[in-house]
Amino acid sequence: MVNLTIDGKQVTVSKTATIYEAAKEAGIHIPVLCYAKKLLPYGACRVCLVEVEQMKGRLIPSCTTPVSEGMVVTTTSDEINKVRKTVLEFLLVNHVVDCPVCDKGGECDLQDLTYEFEVVTNRFEGEKFDLPTDEVNPLIERNMNRCVLCGKCVRVCDEIVGYGSYSFINRGFETKIATAYDRGLNCEFCGQCLSMCPVGALLPRPFKFKARPWQLKEVDSVCGYCGNGCTVTLGVLNKKVETIRFNDKIGVNDGNLCIRGRFGYSYVNHEDRLTMPLVRKDGELVETDWDEALQVVADGLSKAQKGLGVGIISGARLTNEELFVLKKVARTLGTENLDHSGGECYKSVTEGLKETLGVAASTATFPQIEKADVVLAIRSDFYETHPVVGMVVNQAIRRNGAKLLVIADKRGKLDKLPGARTLLSKPGLELDVLNAMAKVLIDEGLAQTEGIEGLAELKTALTDFDPAQVAERSGVDFELLQTAARQLAGAKNVAILMAYGLPYQGFNKELATAAANLALLAGIPGRAGSGLYLCGEKANSQGAIDLGILPQGNGLGAQLMLSAAAEGKLDALYVVAEDPLSSYPDRDKVAKSLEKVPFLVVQDLFLSPTAQQADVVLPAASFAEKDGTFTNAERRIQRVRQGIPTPGKARTDGAIFAAVAGKLGNSLSFTGPAAIFAEIGKEVPAYAEFDFNEIGPQGVVWGGETLQPVSHKVVNAGAGKTVEADFKLVTGSALYHSGTVSTRAKGPIAVLPEPYVELSREDAKGLKVVDGDLVKVNGNGVELQLKVKVGNRLPKGVLFVPYHFAEAQVNRLYKGEAVIAVKVSK
Amino acid sequence: MSEAVEATVAEQDTDLTGANRILDKYVDFPGALMPALQEIQEFYGYIPEPTVHLTAERLNVYTSQIYGVLTFYAQFHLEPRGKYIVRVCMGTACHVKGAGRIAETIKDRLGIGHAETTEDLKFTAEYVACIGACGMAPVIMVNDGTYGSLTVQKVDEVIKKYQQMD
Ligand code: SF4
Ligand code: SF4
Ligand code: SF4
Ligand code: FES
Ligand code: FES
Numbered sequence: 001m002v003n004l005t006i007d008g009k010q011v012t013v014s015k016t017a018t019i020y021e022a023a024k025e026a027g028i029h030i031p032v033l034c035y036a037k038k039l040l041p042y043g044a045c046r047v048c049l050v051e052v053e054q055m056k057g058r059l060i061p062s063c064t065t066p067v068s069e070g071m072v073v074t075t076t077s078d079e080i081n082k083v084r085k086t087v088l089e090f091l092l093v094n095h096v097v098d099c100p101v102c103d104k105g106g107e108c109d110l111q112d113l114t115y116e117f118e119v120v121t122n123r124f125e126g127e128k129f130d131l132p133t134d135e136v137n138p139l140i141e142r143n144m145n146r147c148v149l150c151g152k153c154v155r156v157c158d159e160i161v162g163y164g165s166y167s168f169i170n171r172g173f174e175t176k177i178a179t180a181y182d183r184g185l186n187c188e189f190c191g192q193c194l195s196m197c198p199v200g201a202l203l204p205r206p207f208k209f210k211a212r213p214w215q216l217k218e219v220d221s222v223c224g225y226c227g228n229g230c231t232v233t234l235g236v237l238n239k240k241v242e243t244i245r246f247n248d249k250i251g252v253n254d255g256n257l258c259i260r261g262r263f264g265y266s267y268v269n270h271e272d273r274l275t276m277p278l279v280r281k282d283g284e285l286v287e288t289d290w291d292e293a294l295q296v297v298a299d300g301l302s303k304a305q306k307g308l309g310v311g312i313i314s315g316a317r318l319t320n321e322e323l324f325v326l327k328k329v330a331r332t333l334g335t336e337n338l339d340h341s342g343g344e345c346y347k348s349v350t351e352g353l354k355e356t357l358g359v360a361a362s363t364a365t366f367p368q369i370e371k372a373d374v375v376l377a378i379r380s381d382f383y384e385t386h387p388v389v390g391m392v393v394n395q396a397i398r399r400n401g402a403k404l405l406v407i408a409d410k411r412g413k414l415d416k417l418p419g420a421r422t423l424l425s426k427p428g429l430e431l432d433v434l435n436a437m438a439k440v441l442i443d444e445g446l447a448q449t450e451g452i453e454g455l456a457e458l459k460t461a462l463t464d465f466d467p468a469q470v471a472e473r474s475g476v477d478f479e480l481l482q483t484a485a486r487q488l489a490g491a492k493n494v495a496i497l498m499a500y501g502l503p504y505q506g507f508n509k510e511l512a513t514a515a516a517n518l519a520l521l522a523g524i525p526g527r528a529g530s531g532l533y534l535c536g537e538k539a540n541s542q543g544a545i546d547l548g549i550l551p552q553g554n555g556l557g558a559q560l561m562l563s564a565a566a567e568g569k570l571d572a573l574y575v576v577a578e579d580p581l582s583s584y585p586d587r588d589k590v591a592k593s594l595e596k597v598p599f600l601v602v603q604d605l606f607l608s609p610t611a612q613q614a615d616v617v618l619p620a621a622s623f624a625e626k627d628g629t630f631t632n633a634e635r636r637i638q639r640v641r642q643g644i645p646t647p648g649k650a651r652t653d654g655a656i657f658a659a660v661a662g663k664l665g666n667s668l669s670f671t672g673p674a675a676i677f678a679e680i681g682k683e684v685p686a687y688a689e690f691d692f693n694e695i696g697p698q699g700v701v702w703g704g705e706t707l708q709p710v711s712h713k714v715v716n717a718g719a720g721k722t723v724e725a726d727f728k729l730v731t732g733s734a735l736y737h738s739g740t741v742s743t744r745a746k747g748p749i750a751v752l753p754e755p756y757v758e759l760s761r762e763d764a765k766g767l768k769v770v771d772g773d774l775v776k777v778n779g780n781g782v783e784l785q786l787k788v789k790v791g792n793r794l795p796k797g798v799l800f801v802p803y804h805f806a807e808a809q810v811n812r813l814y815k816g817e818a819v820i821a822v823k824v825s826k
Numbered sequence: 827m828s829e830a831v832e833a834t835v836a837e838q839d840t841d842l843t844g845a846n847r848i849l850d851k852y853v854d855f856p857g858a859l860m861p862a863l864q865e866i867q868e869f870y871g872y873i874p875e876p877t878v879h880l881t882a883e884r885l886n887v888y889t890s891q892i893y894g895v896l897t898f899y900a901q902f903h904l905e906p907r908g909k910y911i912v913r914v915c916m917g918t919a920c921h922v923k924g925a926g927r928i929a930e931t932i933k934d935r936l937g938i939g940h941a942e943t944t945e946d947l948k949f950t951a952e953y954v955a956c957i958g959a960c961g962m963a964p965v966i967m968v969n970d971g972t973y974g975s976l977t978v979q980k981v982d983e984v985i986k987k988y989q990q991m992d
Binding site: 158163164165166167168169170171178179180181182416418792 | 875878883886888889890891892893894897898
């Protein structure tokens with residue numbers, strides 16, 4: 001700690017603090033412009049100048065100068081104010097002052113500083129900037145006439161996002177911020193840059209002229225998309241979510257968001273939202289009131305339960321409280337057929353981790369990733385599945401020198417981070433690579449073996465995974481494979497990351513098992529600072545597992561329910577917050593189930609393709625319309641808060657379930673999320689220690705920052721399998737989307753409006769196709785026509801198709817396998 | 827987008843063999859961007875856009891960052907340059923002695939002003955600061971040759987001379 005004096009006040013701060021930070025801690029205001037808490041010190045604008053007695057004769061930028069013992073700092077004096085005023089006068093020379101029509105007005109740093117320092121007149125005169133506005137893209141408007149060249153956008157896009165859209169170009173008066181070749185912005189549209197811009201130079205276009213900042217009511221909630229669980233602060237005016245506000249004060253994401261969190265909110269306001277219950281009469285879905293709809297549901301489900309039974313399939317975007325009530329509905333009905341998210345993809349957690357570590361969750365929290373020495377990412381690109389975790393990895397590398405290893409079948413954005421090494425494997429063989437790494441640890445005596453069960457069996461099983469042979473058949477560089485294993489064993493803090501979700505079903509349990517083996521052998525689970533992370537695709541994937549939205553007793557899982565229905569062995573399906581027809585593997589099977597099942601209830605936000613088949617459709621609420629909790633992929637339970645009312649007669653899923661249970665004759669004695677949360681604690685011990693009303697801004701993490709494994713058991717994970725074909729197709733998520741809901745959001749859909757097939761330059765050349773051409777992709781007896789996108793992420797012979805787009809029907813071709821042999825032709 | 831950029835985008839099929847060979851030498855040296863770009867310029871005579879993307883990919887730097895460097899330093903040229911670079915001195919002495927008229931003449935005869943290139947890629951004009959031959963103001967240089975004490979007529983002769991060379 002260091003002692004210093006600021007404006008006569010004694011201050012004690014950590015020795016790594018800057019003068020600015022020390023002053024801030026002591027409650028002393030120093031104006032800043034180019035400083036940002038989450039970016040590296042920069043010191044360009046000179047607004048934050050202060051006087052330091054020990055460095056007399058010049059003014060010192062407080063935002064970059066570290067404190068030292070005995071420093072005596074003055075933050076305000078006539079001289080200082082004069083300099084600050086001059087800085088502002090200079091900025092205002094060329095800056096167009098169009099505050100009345102600037103969306104930043106009211107929360108603009110330049111406006112506020114001009115006011116604070118009473119810059120009423122300007123001693124300097126000069127040309128005003130007259131640059132064209134960049135509004136080529138639908139999401140971010142760039143008006144460089146308002147730019148103060150603080151460089152925050154350049155820095156955040158590099159230091160945190162790792163995309164690098166911007167740079168300072170030219171010199172002198174001509175200096176400005178531009179993209180390469182000064183073209184329109186075309187990037188990931190995460191909006192980090194606009195959240196950092198202190199002025200109105202970068203603005204969200206969907207928010208243009210929607211509201212003055214001070215008119216907005218701010219509601220802190222949690223993003224409804226992925227398992228990252230980012231805080232989103234809804235900006236609400238007149239019962240509408242108009243924007244997502246920057247908020248780096250609470251939650252796990254430090255104000256960072258991806259395109260889905262920042263711009264994907266608009267589906268909430270979509271005009272196609274369901275507002276009335278629908279019941280099928282004479283073959284047509286017609287609007288009705290709740291009472292009738294609920295009666296039809298209750299009668300239909302009871303009848304089916306007396307017959308061949310009811311199956312309930314839920315999505316993982318419901319709150320914990322809602323999921324809990326759903327379970328009550330299942331019990332009231334007496335059905336054990338309960339499941340969520342297609343029923344397969346989460347087995348990496350419920351089976352893979354459970355069998356090895358005895359727990360069904362990630363073992364550490366996200367903030368620990370930033371401190372990791374080695375990060376191993378398995379299969380999916382976190383920048384696409386969980387972008388904000390991707391940003392944390394980027395910071396771990398850039399700030400703390402972490403080493404990044406990636407095992408995947410294609411190169412992604414992670415691969416471009418400084419020093420990243422990708423173990424590029426043939427699709428389907430990543431599992432073998434993990435096994436081979438475990439073998440390296442054991443053979444080289446690097447493995448932690450004490451207290452590990454099952455070692456002898458594993459050793460025997462691993463004889464099939466000789467590292468050199470695995471390298472040979474998977475295409476991974478042999479030495480890299482060895483180095484990677486050694487790095488894992490040698491590092492103090494390790495983060496192993498793997499995502500799961502509908503498009504990543506193939507070998508998901510096996511991969512998680514192999515990852516857990518590797519983690520155990522490297523002593524990772526339970527060690528403070530290290531962790532094995534399994535991150536779910538949906539906002540509350542972990543909650544669904546914690547609450548046990550899984551087959552009960554001898555009940556059927558989602559896939560078996562669908563098969564049973566297709567074979568006429570199930571009398572009703574109740575599908576909640578899912579669109580299996582669009583997003584589940586094997587569309588033809590799903591279609592047959594929906595057609596065959598005598599009674600189908602769908603509860604959702606939109607009349608999805610699945611809902612169109614239903615006998616009853618119940619209109620539900622979006623994440624912005626309800627209170628409750630989500631549990632993110634690091635076990636953090638966070639508050640979801642209602643910002644707006646539900647549209648029309650729509651109700652929250654929780655309220656619908658309670659009403660259904662009521663109609664079935666079981667009036668639940670508890671109401672409201674707080675009461676239900678308390679009930680959850682009675683059935684889910686991990687939740688029992690928390691009180692709903694005491695969940696603070698950082699949420700609460702069940703099991704603690706480091707979750708101790710219950711068992712330490714290595715298990716034979718088996719071998720992967722690839723296909724022999726000229727073209728191998730893999731599916732996955734594309735950054736801009738999450739599930740199929742985001743295809744209703746104006747933001748993501750404007751940036752990535754259509755399905756496509758991505759292929760390598762070499763393959764494009766071979767097939768004589770360019771971006772935008774149509775090709776026929778033929779596999780599993782199905783042919784799809786898709787637009788070509790040429791990229792350099794994929795090795796020759798590997799194709800990628802994102803799974804989000806219902807109309808592309810990619811899931812006719814994808815039946816849950818890790819890799820599909822296909823034929824491609826023009 | 828400037829026309830020049832559109833032009834370079836259009837010629838996406840720049841032969842990248844040369845650039846690749848140059849970059850081979852620099853891939854493992856962080857901070858090698860400047861010398862790599864200089865060599866690329868030497869090889870192609872300017873920096874074609876496809877080489878910028880290639881450099882970004884191979885040296886793992888952002889394209890935007892390279893563009894920042896290229897526009898900051900006057901030594902880099904983003905468009906193809908003429909075979910003959912006509913440097914028109916705009917220094918004080920030359921200015922006084924009528925550099926403006928010389929520049930006008932060149933613009934009139936070749937149709938190119940500062941930093942512009944003739945369509946046949948034969949001439950590029952550049953207005954520069956004093957080139958140290960004030961004694962013979964007004965002065966122009968064409969590649970390495972210096973021509974002083976110019977009049978409109980003399981400029982015409984110089985231009986004609988280079989037009990006849992190939
Ligand atoms: S939106 Fe994101 S990726 Fe695009 S320029 Fe801004 S920070 Fe960079
Ligand atoms: S656009 Fe905004 S963030 Fe970027 S340099 Fe200009 S003022 Fe700063
Ligand atoms: S989708 Fe995931 S990463 Fe993106 S903002 Fe939402 S929670 Fe964060
Ligand atoms: S805030 Fe310190 S120099 Fe800009
Ligand atoms: S001013 Fe032209 S050569 Fe000196």
